[in-house]
Amino acid sequence: MLTLAKVTKKYGNHTAVEDISINMENGLYGMLAPNGAGKTTLIKMITTLLLPTSGEILYNGMNIWEMGTAYRDLVGYLPQQFGYYKNNTPTQYLNYLACLKKMPKKQVAGRIAELLELVGLSDVAHKKMKKFSGGMLQRVGIAQAMLNDPKILILDEPTAGLDPKERVRFRNIISALGKDRIVILSTHIVSDIESIANQVIMIKNQHLYQMDTVDAICNMLEGSIYELEIPNEEFESFEQEYQVLSARQESGHMLVRFYVEEEEGIPKNSVLCNANLEDVFLVVYQ
Amino acid sequence: MRIILYECKKILKLPLLVIIILFTLLFYNLFMDSQYYPNDDASLAAGVDLAHILMDKYQTVLPYSEMGILQEIKQQQLQSLDSLVQHNEVLQNAGVKDYQQLRGMDMDAVGKEIQEAFWEIDFDKGIREVFLYQGIDNIEEHMEYAPFMGIEKGREEEAAKKICESQIAQDGDEATIKRVAQVIARNEMSLLPTGAFNRMAEDSSKFGVLLLFSCLILILPYQIRERLAHVNPLFATTNTGRGIFGKRYIAAVLSCLLVCLLQAGAFLSVLFKVGILKYRFCPASGNGWDYLWFDMSFGGYLTLSISITILFNIAIVSVFYLISRIALNYIVGLAIGLPTAILIGILYIKVMNYFLFVGHLRQLYVQFGFIAGGLLLAAMIVVILHFRDRKRDVMV
């Protein structure tokens, strides 16, 4: 079990995250927050790159800083900015990382082949990475994070820059990995985690805002999300009155999805909808 | 160990090695003088010839009791020259009996034929003999001027003072005089030609600069490339963790050491090729011109001097390492690294030129202080970075 206990990180005077307490068991944790909310900061503390200004992070009750190597052996990490050597092939780079991870030499070649197969890069295993697309690099990133079969897999915005098809592919790979380990995945893209996260962690104003299952989080807004058809010309005034979450042009009119806090102000003919994670994101981080 | 080997492979890139080789060739051609020894200086060549004849008989030193050999050799040369004169028809017809007489003639006043006959002997047929003859003259003259052998016991300091005044330093301090007196008391002449020694002593401080830039070319691109690849955060989360920084440093040091050793090999082969290494068993102090603070053989001096140069350079690698750790990119790295290297290089030549040569005691302290300072600085950088890396945020 991975525990964050009242973790705070300050960069000089600027507080990035404050007083965050979380418990994580095996499963997939989606960290959902907008740009600059402190996702990377939190992740870097969990990967021992940053020291918490206060509070501590424990793995099975032991401070991860004191565990040192023993802890890092359990970690697989895909940084937001995945660094690699342009002139290396995936195989060379994974070999080098296996060396840094001090994996037994005998296992390495087999493991690399297996992982490249998993992420669908077997046929470019010996091509230089400078010719790779963003999606291919991200897949090398996943493979590298999985090399040591980590108990804690941490992916910082792994889907940034991927096209929808790659994104789906990615989701499928990740969702399978969460069964017997802790997977932490940060993103500001709702669809990345909506269908696969066991728990969603939301950070707002430097604090932990909410941590729960997708359903439970969506239930927070139960009875507050409506849809209504309005004439095009009324849209502007409508937008001033209500918090519009989305609007779609339909033949001759608009279908708006909006959020209302109290029951009184709901316009006639509005249709009550089930809240989804996107609604929550837009409402919480309005 | 595996990681360090990996890192070494990343440092020792072929293009960089080629650049270093080209730089080295350029450097030798522009600055290193040993390669021209001794042919660029006729008086040197004479000394060399003489040294070789004497070394055949006495190995490393000529004791005072054997000084007579110089006259013998001189007479031998004179005899060969005389016979050359006597076998020359032109000279015979002109009534020239021996070489001394020929030398004493006013060449402007004689006919063209005699002039040519003289040149033939002096610059062609008898050139070796002439040089040897003059070489001995030099030694004798020199001994009259600053006698350093055959001094009565107890009067060495007096003689030492004279030598200091005439050839070492106008105001050589007491320690210098004492040291020179000590060498004089040995009452023997080292067969190490001063020309060979001086070339080597000057070149070995330039050699330090060559090493400095070789290491710079090797280290800076490597360290900065690593940073620009943004791999540090990823690597720091592996088993190796922040240890990667230390490993990179060790790899940098090992690679530089390898290049330094190769450079030393090249330097020694140049010295070997021109024949300077022949004198390696001769005492470094006491050929009448050169005095070191400590007793050692020329080979010992060479080894010490090259070793200290390499040691100092390895220490400076940590300065380059520090620069590449704090530089944001290649441009900044080179903008700091290059002037630093040039500054250290200039200081090195200034301070380490004529390493361990007597003159002023102060100079000896400066030389030792310089080396010790470099080592201390290196140690400080390594220790500080080590502790800083251990518990510090990894940002880039």
Ligand SMILES: Nc1ncnc2c1ncn2[C@@H]1O[C@H](COP(=O)(O)OP(=O)(O)OP(=O)(O)O)[C@@H](O)[C@H]1O
């Ligand atoms: N090295 C740093 N020095 C100072 N402030 C920083 C540093 N790194 C991050 N911050 C600040 O801390 C806050 C949190 O940044 P962080 O990178 O953790 O956000 P994020 O949620 O990962 O954002 P994004 O989605 O853009 O990646 C931001 O306000 C950022 O400006």
Ligand SMILES: [Mg+2]
């Ligand atoms: Mg981030």
